[in-house]
Amino acid sequence: MSPIDGLLLGLEVAFQPQNLLAAFIGVLVGTVVGVLPGLGPTAGAAILFPITLTMDPVAGVILIAGIYYGTMYGGSTTAILLNIPGESSAIVSTFEGYPMARQGRGGPALATVALGSFFTGTLTVILVTFFTPEVARFGLMFGPPEYFALTFGGLLLLARVMGGSLVGGLLPMLVGLLLGTIGGDPTSGIMRFTFGEVELTRGISLVPVAIGLFGVAELLRITYASSRGAEAMATPPKVGRIMPSRDDLRRSLGPWARGGILGFVFGLLPGPSGTLSTFVSYRVEKSLSKRKHMFGKGAIEGLSGPEAANNAAATSSVIPILAFGIPFSSTLALMLAALIAQGVQPGPQIAVTHPEIFWGVIASMYIGNVMCLVLNLPLVRIWVKLLQVPTQLLFPAVMILAAYGAYAASGIMIDLVILVGLGFVGYLFGKIGFQIAPLLVGVILGPMVENNFVASMTLGRGDFGIFWASTPSKVMWGMVIVIILLAAVARRFNMAAAGVAPAHTSDGAVTVNGQDDSGDRAVNDEDDETVAVSATRQPQSDGDPGDVSPPGNRPLEDSPPPPGEDSR
Amino acid sequence: MAHHDTAHEQGTEAMLNDLSEDASAPSRTTLLLMGAVVIGVAVAVFVTARGYGLGELQHPGPGSFPALIAAGMGIMGVLLLAQAAVENPRRRPANTPLIAAGTRRVLFMGAVLTVYVVGLYTVGFTISSVLATLAMTHVLDAKLSWLGRATYSVVLVLIVELVMTAVFSVRFPGGLVGIFL
Known part of the structure; x- marks a missing residue:
């Protein structure tokens, strides 16, 4: 099937009423989740995950994809209007977006983001349409050793590239792999680590794991920081007129194109690629701009470029999922989990075995982008009002929803114990700077890693050389080593891509130098500028962001590397 | 706007007090x-x-x-x-409490969630969810009276249970209490 035929099939699938409804609900809920500070895309998607089980696989995945895009838009809204990035990938948007809002240009800033995201998102979808089948075709040549390299290598990358210490990345990954072994052994049928619990014989359910690690843990973090940020939401900011001027649009075209390309490439890499792409795009726009002096004072180029990069990265990051069945972030892991839970195994074969899913999801991205645009521009004022919802009432509602959802998905009581237990684990891991995404991805990919390991060993008659015998394996392991080394070097020299990226305890929780979500964020610029963004203290001057580091923040070069970063 | 800035300053102070306890x-x-x-x-x-x-x-x-x-x-x-x-x-800097405010809230919340799970097994979903919601609003210091919190808890749980039952067609266990009802 050619990409054009496939896309036509996909559009036919995506335009079915239930799929349109799923995309609409996903985008709507995603935007709400993105607007509400504290709840990240993974937490939002995790809490809604059980609902996908009541839908057919296409609608379920479209719903999660919609949440993913919606949170991107929603996160930017709070970043621009309140200086509170709802998502880590929206941090850069505060640099220029908030000064614009302070000048009464919040409306045009939000509109530029929405239009730019739509523009680049659509362009990226076209690239994804033609790129993904080719990648998937490459994957058809893979056997067990190559799949082992892909799955385990991908996990290693995810654990290491996200930042933080060696143990902070690898230990959660190993815990995830261990949890993935619970239940019957795929070859012998022997029950492992079930401790006599019949409810565990089918293995650990992904729903409570996902909701616990990202939903409950996030809520515990909100509990911890519940005294912060509330004041900022007391008064909704004024938005002003919505549509950007012709000059705004003219100045945004270049950054949209550059940001789109950057984001597309970054989206193919594991780790917090969306966040990294925004920082790199900001740097690129600043260096190319003729109005460098305007940066930090509301330069629209510094907003439109990173936002375009973020959206493009979000779109292209579905390629590894659809082509190989490998998620490079926790939200994408949930997308994968939604497919697996419905009995669909993503991978190179999916375009042949389930073309309606493969092309339906790709086509739904077009629709998701349109919906984001339609929802965001007219409803900006409603999203602003939403910021006034007190978290003290929101938390219990989300927790109760999580508990009911976890039970409803499986009907197993032990899932509730897992939900709360892993909620604590996720909170504690986040607290000490350990990664959570590798744990979830480890649980999901664990059985695949084990099966391919056992099959490879049998195939190679016990020779470990089988794992790097073929050219694709050599290439993949080589890439894993090179990317890990590059990331280590980048961290070492505090380069833009790694040095300016904040650490995240989870999707929504951003920490820098050990400081927590909704607190201060500090980033270090190449020119030794320290850009600090505070949820509660705004920049004292409209000038160089280098002046605005509040007490408690330290520039990164004075401190150890960020303790941990999480997913997009 | 002035009120907004003052609120920000107060928020900053509270935030900075919390930051010391938030070492990653x-x-x-x-x-x-x-x-x-x-x-x-x-x-x-x-x-x-x-x-x-x-x-x-x-x-x-x-x-x-x-x-x-x-x-x-x-x-x-x-x-x-x-x-x-x-x-x-x-x-530990002098004059800092052994357990900081944020940590104390998390410990309370942890206790609430643990009791909630035990409650789900014993008294079932409806009762334990209402009580857990009430306890959570208390720990989080929701700006509502006791009656307001109780009303919120009951309404929230009933709506969630109704919606979830309709969406998933699942009957949520009534626990040991449910056996006698």
Whole structure:
């Protein structure tokens, strides 16, 4: 099937009423989740995950994809209007977006983001349409050793590239792999680590794991920081007129194109690629701009470029999922989990075995982008009002929803114990700077890693050389080593891509130098500028962001590397 | 706007008070404790995995992969202990409470969630969810009277239960109480 035929099939699938409804609900809920500070895309998607089980696989995945895009838009809204990035990938948007809002240009800033995201998102979808089948075709040549390299290598990358210490990345990954072994052994049928619990014989359910690690843990973090940020939401900011001027649009075209390309490439890499792409795009726009002096004072180029990069990265990051069945972030892991839970195994074969899913999801991205645009521009004022919802009432509602959802998905009581237990684990891991995404991805990919390991060993008659015998394996392991080394070097020299990226305890929780979500964020610029963004203290001057580091923040070069970063 | 700025200043002060208790870099004690726990878990997993059968290299048994994970965890545990050995002990600043405000809230919330799960088994979903919601609004200091919180808890749980029952067609257990109803 050619990409054009496939896309036509996909559009036919995506335009079915239930799929349109799923995309609409996903985008709507995603935007709400993105607007509400504290709840990240993974937490939002995790809490809604059980609902996908009541839908057919296409609608379920479209719903999660919609949440993913919606949170991107929603996160930017709070970043621009309140200086509170709802998502880590929206941090850069505060640099220029908030000064614009302070000048009464919040409306045009939000509109530029929405239009730019739509523009680049659509362009990226076209690239994804033609790129993904080719990648998937490459994957058809893979056997067990190559799949082992892909799955385990991908996990290693995810654990290491996200930042933080060696143990902070690898230990959660190993815990995830261990949890993935619970239940019957795929070859012998022997029950492992079930401790006599019949409810565990089918293995650990992904729903409570996902909701616990990202939903409950996030809520515990909100509990911890519940005294912060509330004041900022007391008064909704004024938005002003919505549509950007012709000059705004003219100045945004270049950054949209550059940001789109950057984001597309970054989206193919594991780790917090969306966040990294925004920082790199900001740097690129600043260096190319003729109005460098305007940066930090509301330069629209510094907003439109990173936002375009973020959206493009979000779109292209579905390629590894659809082509190989490998998620490079926790939200994408949930997308994968939604497919697996419905009995669909993503991978190179999916375009042949389930073309309606493969092309339906790709086509739904077009629709998701349109919906984001339609929802965001007219409803900006409603999203602003939403910021006034007190978290003290929101938390219990989300927790109760999580508990009911976890039970409803499986009907197993032990899932509730897992939900709360892993909620604590996720909170504690986040607290000490350990990664959570590798744990979830480890649980999901664990059985695949084990099966391919056992099959490879049998195939190679016990020779470990089988794992790097073929050219694709050599290439993949080589890439894993090179990317890990590059990331280590980048961290070492505090380069833009790694040095300016904040650490995240989870999707929504951003920490820098050990400081927590909704607190201060500090980033270090190449020119030794320290850009600090505070949820509660705004920049004292409209000038160089280098002046605005509040007490408690330290520039990164004075401190150890960020303790941990999480997913997009 | 002036009111907004004042609120920001007050918020900053509260935030800075909280920041000191929010260190992400684990302390020496935490590292030691974690190292010991991880090594303990690794040993337990390895012993259990051996019981499942490790097999041979050309035919790995059901215990082989968990055993490899256990080995990896063991190495991580040793690295944590090594990190603890080189870490300087942290001094708690004078006049700071032993358990900071944020940590106290999390501990309370943890207790509420634990009791909630026990309650789900014993008194069922509806009652325990209402009580848990009430307790959570209390821990989070929701700006509502007791009556307001109670009303909110009941309405919230009823709506959630109604919607979830309709969407999933699942009957939520009534626990031990449900047996008598």
